[in-house]
Amino acid sequence: MAETSVSHAHETHGHGTEGGNPWDGGKEPMKASYGKLMMWYFLVSDAFTFAGFLIAYGAIRFSMPTWPEPDFVFASFPFVKAHWPLVFVTFMTFVLIFSSVTMVRAVQEGHRENKRGVVFWMFLTILGGATFLGSQAYEWTTLIKYENVTVNRNPFGRFVADGVMVDENGKEIMANGSPVTVKKDESYLLHGHEHNGVIELEKKYVRYTSGPYAGQTHQVEEGPKAFGALFFFITGFHGFHVFSGVVFLTIIMVNAMSGLYSARKNGYEMVEKIGLYWHFVDLVWVFVFLVFYLL
Amino acid sequence: MAAHQSYEDQKKLVFYGLKLLAVVTIVEVVFALFAKGHIVPSITFGKDGGFGQALYMMAMIGASLYKAYFIVFFFMHMAHEVRGLVLSVLLPMLLLVWAIIAFFQEGGRWGSAREQIRQKNEEVVQPAPAAKPTGYWLNGTMKG
Numbered sequence: 001m002a003e004t005s006v007s008h009a010h011e012t013h014g015h016g017t018e019g020g021n022p023w024d025g026g027k028e029p030m031k032a033s034y035g036k037l038m039m040w041y042f043l044v045s046d047a048f049t050f051a052g053f054l055i056a057y058g059a060i061r062f063s064m065p066t067w068p069e070p071d072f073v074f075a076s077f078p079f080v081k082a083h084w085p086l087v088f089v090t091f092m093t094f095v096l097i098f099s100s101v102t103m104v105r106a107v108q109e110g111h112r113e114n115k116r117g118v119v120f121w122m123f124l125t126i127l128g129g130a131t132f133l134g135s136q137a138y139e140w141t142t143l144i145k146y147e148n149v150t151v152n153r154n155p156f157g158r159f160v161a162d163g164v165m166v167d168e169n170g171k172e173i174m175a176n177g178s179p180v181t182v183k184k185d186e187s188y189l190l191h192g193h194e195h196n197g198v199i200e201l202e203k204k205y206v207r208y209t210s211g212p213y214a215g216q217t218h219q220v221e222e223g224p225k226a227f228g229a230l231f232f233f234i235t236g237f238h239g240f241h242v243f244s245g246v247v248f249l250t251i252i253m254v255n256a257m258s259g260l261y262s263a264r265k266n267g268y269e270m271v272e273k274i275g276l277y278w279h280f281v282d283l284v285w286v287f288v289f290l291v292f293y294l295l
Numbered sequence: 296m297a298a299h300q301s302y303e304d305q306k307k308l309v310f311y312g313l314k315l316l317a318v319v320t321i322v323e324v325v326f327a328l329f330a331k332g333h334i335v336p337s338i339t340f341g342k343d344g345g346f347g348q349a350l351y352m353m354a355m356i357g358a359s360l361y362k363a364y365f366i367v368f369f370f371m372h373m374a375h376e377v378r379g380l381v382l383s384v385l386l387p388m389l390l391l392v393w394a395i396i397a398f399f400q401e402g403g404r405w406g407s408a409r410e411q412i413r414q415k416n417e418e419v420v421q422p423a424p425a426a427k428p429t430g431y432w433l434n435g436t437m438k439g
Contacts, residue, residue: 030380040384051391058395059402063409069342071331085333090324094317101313104370108305185342279370283363290359294327295352 039273043280046241050284053234054291064224068156070293072187076142089293092135093285099128100282107275110268115256118268122253125278129246136239140232148192148199149228155190155201157223159183161211168205170217182206188220231292238288241281248274312369316362323358326351 030037061067071085078088102124109117143149149156165173165180172179182188190201204220252274255261261268300308328334330341330351340347368374373381 030377030383032376032380037380040380044384044387047388048391051394055391055394055398059398059405062399062402063405065406065410069331071328071333085328085331086324090320093320097313097316097320100316100366100370101309104309104312105306108302108309112302276371279366282370283366286359286362286366290355294323294355294359 033269035269035273036276039276043276046280047284050234050237050287053230053237054287057230057234057291060224060226060230064226066158066160066185066223068154068223068227069158069185069187070295072189073143073147073156074139074293076139076146078138086293088135088139089289092132092139093289095128095132095135096282096285099125099132100279102128103275103278107268107272110256110261110271113262113265113267115259115262118256118261118271119253122249122256122271126246126249126253129242129249129278132242133239133246136235136242140235143228143231147189148201149231151229151232152225153199153201154223154225154228155192156227157188157190157221159186159188159206159220161208161213163206163208163210166205166207166217168203170205170207172207184210190220190222235288235292238281238284241284245274245278245281249278308369312365315365319358319362323355326354 028034032040074089075083075085076088077084102121106118106121106125109121147155159182161184163182165182167173174180188204190204192199192201194200201222205217206220207217208214252270256268256271261270325334327341329338330347332339332342341351342348373384
């Protein structure tokens with residue numbers, strides 16, 4: 001508070017020739033430049049957009065009796081035929097954390113008017129962003145091409161009760177001399193195969209031994225369809241932010257290289273603004289990671 | 296303020312931030328795998344639906360909020376902005392508290408409506424004996 005009163009006194013004296021009218025300009029409201037303020041308020045609005053999507057995910061998830069289990073769905077890893085739950089998305093998180101850190105370094109070098117430093121750290125940031133996009137492309141490819149998840153199909157589900165697997169005639173399926181049993185909440189993936197250019201999911205049947213369907217035989221159905229649409233839409237919207245960030249970072253890095261910002265002598269403020277945006281993209285990922293992969 | 300920190304101090308903050316975000320993320324993931332039975336198969340409180348899962352979720356949300364706080368206040372330098380700017384960015388976020396409460400309540404309602412429809416669809420109703428029509432005919436349609 002002491003600081004504020006001092007700056008008020010300073011303003012009235014310092015701008016005496018301009019009549020002290022705030023509308024005369026020359027004074028930055030909240031001690032931040034126009035561009036920085038507008039970036040902050042753009043990020044506020046973007047935060048509401050993402051919050052809306054993530055809350056919609058939560059509301060729809062709450063309305064479903066079952067929901068695919070993230071540590072079962074997201075368990076593939078490039079070049080490895082193994083079930084490694086959450087390992088790859090943790091890698092993606094680290095890529096974004098690193099690119100956030102290199103971005104802070106670029107902003108700091110900008111404050112020191114160090115052109116080489118700005119370009120070097122921005123280049124590493126762009127590399128991080130591109131790596132993230134590549135990782136996301138791998139994740140999407142696995143889901144779409146090999147696991148057949150699309151915006152309107154979701155072969156990942158969970159059994160609503162205990163049961164035994166049966167064939168289409170109701171005869172128990174045996175493995176190693178004993179019937180194949182499933183437990184309530186156990187995850188499954190219905191494999192698909194192409195038939196006349198259309199993906200058809202395999203037909204499996206379960207005879208429930210507990211719950212409201214005890215004694216009945218049901219076909220194992222797709223999981224909640226909304227899962228695929230929500231996943232691709234929200235992570236896609238975030239990925240699009242990363243993509244735009246990479247484009248703008250590249251433009252600003254080239255401008256910095258050309259000496260445009262050193263000529264402005266404002267401590268590379270443009271780098272600071274794109275830095276705010278880039279950290280925000282990382283911030284959103286913290287919550288996408290929480291909602292899609294951890295909860 | 297950031298401008299008043301020495302360059303070495305600023306660099307230190309960056310590497311502290313890297314360590315902090317990395318450690319919190321690793322703890323989150325390991326705890327998630329632990330709570331969902333991937334480390335000790337018999338421990339599954341993270342997905343059992345009861346009080347354990349609620350605690351698990353709150354811990355995860357808390358850790359994520361802490362990461363978000365760190366990114367906003369130190370990487371985005373919110374800690375060094377004037378109070379008016381901080382409040383004008385953070386106070387609107389309080390609206391989300393109500394959005395979360397309201398929409399999750401709504402989601403629960405959709406769920407119970409779905410369940411009710413499922414039960415009604417499966418209800419076996421004895422067909423009632425055909426009653427004698429008591430209405431009247433209008434334009435070829437039975438009314439009443």
